[in-house]
Every structure is written in C-alpha cells, then in structure tokens.
Amino acid sequence: MNNILGYARVSTEGQNLEAQFDALKAAGVGRVFSEKISGSKRDRPELDKMIEQLRRGDVVTVTKYDRLSRSLQDLLAIVEEIRARGAGFRSLAEDIDTTTSSGRLIFHVFASISQFERERISERTREGLAAARKAGRIGGRPPALSRQQRDEVRRLRDEEGRRIAEIARLFDVSPNTVRRA
Structure with a gap:
C-alpha cells in the first residue's frame, strides 16, 4: 500500500x-x-x-x-x-x-x-542600496551616540579616568558602544 x-x-x-x-x-x-x-x-x-x-x-x-x-x-x-x-x-x-x-x-x-524571481529581487535590492549610497543615504541603524557624545565619552575615559561600564550607564548605551567610540 x-x-x-x-x-x-x-x-x-x-x-x-x-x-x-x-x-x-x-x-x-x-x-x-x-x-x-x-x-x-x-x-x-x-x-x-x-x-x-x-x-x-x-x-x-x-x-x-x-x-x-x-x-x-x-x-x-x-x-x-x-x-x-x-x-x-x-x-x-x-x-x-x-x-x-x-x-x-x-x-x-x-x-x-x-x-x-528570487534572484531579481536580490538584484533590485542591491541596486536600490547602491543608489541610496550614491545619494548620500546610508542604511542601517542610526549611531547610538552623536559625534559630540563620542567626543565626551573619550574625554570621560581619557581625562577623568572613568570606567567603561560607568560611561555606558551615563549615556544609556552598551559598554561595546562606548568601546567603539
């Protein structure tokens, strides 16, 4: 059967x-x-x-x-x-x-x-991203810290000697974000 x-x-x-x-x-x-x-x-x-x-x-x-x-x-x-x-x-x-x-x-x-069709969708996506980059737009999440905040993070660490965990709490970001700054 x-x-x-x-x-x-x-x-x-x-x-x-x-x-x-x-x-x-x-x-x-x-x-x-x-x-x-x-x-x-x-x-x-x-x-x-x-x-x-x-x-x-x-x-x-x-x-x-x-x-x-x-x-x-x-x-x-x-x-x-x-x-x-x-x-x-x-x-x-x-x-x-x-x-x-x-x-x-x-x-x-x-x-x-x-x-x-899947390949065409992928191609159109890549073309759209390239056009956006050419126009000055960058995809992805916006930065967690502005340029001024990154400067302040460096100052707190280098001049005041504050710990990364403390700085992260002050700016409400992860310690990795502080390390990248």
Whole structure:
C-alpha cells in the first residue's frame, strides 16, 4: 500500500502550521512531518526523517513547493532524492505531481521561474542600496551616540579616568558602544 506523506514548514516560531495541516489532510495525507525552521537551512531533521521512511510508490505532498526548499538547487536535490527512493512529489498550490512526465516538466519550469524571481529581487535590492549610497543615504541603524557624545565619552575615559561600564550607564548605551567610540 502506498502512503501519502506530507511535509509542512514555517520559517519562524511565530508562524502557524495549521493552514498547511488542513490542506494536507484534505489532500489525503496520512502522516505529516512538520518543523519550524528556515527553508534555506539544509539541516531539517523532520524532512530527513520523512525521506528515510519513503518506500517505492509513496508520494510526498506539500502545500507549496517553497515549503520544501527556498533554493532551486536544494529543491531539485530533494525531489531527486525522493525520486531515487521510488517515490513521487506533489505540490498542491502549483498543481505539480512528479509521478507523471508532464508533472515533472512543469515542476522544473516552475522551480526555474521561482529561482529567477528570487534572484531579481536580490538584484533590485542591491541596486536600490547602491543608489541610496550614491545619494548620500546610508542604511542601517542610526549611531547610538552623536559625534559630540563620542567626543565626551573619550574625554570621560581619557581625562577623568572613568570606567567603561560607568560611561555606558551615563549615556544609556552598551559598554561595546562606548568601546567603539
């Protein structure tokens, strides 16, 4: 008897797996392996456990293929590992089912488009940051201490011999901020 196994994943502790569980159960999934971990990390114990338990004819089902992985290379490697065990892969949102030849083709096309879009977002972000720097804007948090405050920090340390912890309390900053000043 073939099993339909599900994999559900969210990236952070604050996110909820319930919607994925509901969709997987509605698709006939018998057992769901789930975890709260970034999809960019390859060390995912529940995913590894599920793959180890696969038998010929089983089908791994996810709600969206990005639940399985965030990078095209990793996604293709995972789906190939599933295929090598004689199992299939199914993604509900993209209506992909690699147990068929057309499903395998669609899977590769969708995965490539997704990777392309992630790369474009990254390129646009880098371009935006470069344009902002060129215009004199610097990203990140503003400095905790103004130039005058940094000068005063140095004076308190060098001329008055005050301890770093005391100066940090005076300016309501961390001791590391005082050391950097």
